[in-house]
Amino acid sequence: MTDRPIVVGLTATFIGLTALLAVGGVVVHPVLLFVAIPFGAAAYLLSLHARGRLDDRIRSRTVSRAAARQRERERRARDRTRRNRTDAFGADARGTERGRPGGAGAAGRHRAGAAGGGDRMGLEAAYRTLGVDPDADEETIKRAYRERAKSLHPDAESGDEEAFKRLTRAYDRLTER
Numbered sequence: 001m002t003d004r005p006i007v008v009g010l011t012a013t014f015i016g017l018t019a020l021l022a023v024g025g026v027v028v029h030p031v032l033l034f035v036a037i038p039f040g041a042a043a044y045l046l047s048l049h050a051r052g053r054l055d056d057r058i059r060s061r062t063v064s065r066a067a068a069r070q071r072e073r074e075r076r077a078r079d080r081t082r083r084n085r086t087d088a089f090g091a092d093a094r095g096t097e098r099g100r101p102g103g104a105g106a107a108g109r110h111r112a113g114a115a116g117g118g119d120r121m122g123l124e125a126a127y128r129t130l131g132v133d134p135d136a137d138e139e140t141i142k143r144a145y146r147e148r149a150k151s152l153h154p155d156a157e158s159g160d161e162e163a164f165k166r167l168t169r170a171y172d173r174l175t176e177r
Contacts, residue, residue: 004050007046007049007050008050010046011043011046011047011050014039014040014042014043014046015043015047017036017039017043018036018039018040018043021033021035021036021039022036022040121166121169121170121173122173123173123174125170126169126170126171126173126174127170127174129166129167129169129170130144130145130148130167130170130171130174131144131148132144138175141171141174141175142175145167145170145171148167149164149167149168152164152167
């Protein structure tokens with residue numbers, strides 16, 4: 001760099017002023033010690049700049065802070081997703097319905113299916129709940145689910161949460177085959 005000799009000269013000047021003020025603070029008056037502190041800090045920063053380490057320190061701190069902020073954002077997003085799933089489906093972090101192991105949560109369905117039991121709904125009950133014939137195709141099942149979900153959804157006027165959960169379990173049972 002072309003300005004490096006200037007920065008080195010300024011650094012030497014500030015170091016000299018710091019030393020002079022520190023000695024004056026010990027010999028003449030202690031207030032000069034407090035005046036020497038900003039000169040010492042300026043000399044330190046100028047020496048880091050003259051050696052090219054100031055930029056490295058600032059960049060490494062900025063990068064590490066940015067990485068920490070990114071990790072925090074990702075952690076918050078995972079927590080928010082977990083809370084939303086719990087609120088929407090009544091499932092805890094393991095995917096089991098509150099108070100019922102192997103329940104209707106997304107992961108709980110797969111665990112219950114792998115175990116071959118749990119509170120899985122039978123095919124006949126699922127068809128009955130959705131009000132479709134056993135030979136109905138996927139499109140008919142989907143249409144029936146959507147129509148019934150509109151009326152049973154807990155946010156609707158005549159919504160019934162338990163009936164909506166049964167409907168959702170029936171739909172999941174028929175679409176997983």
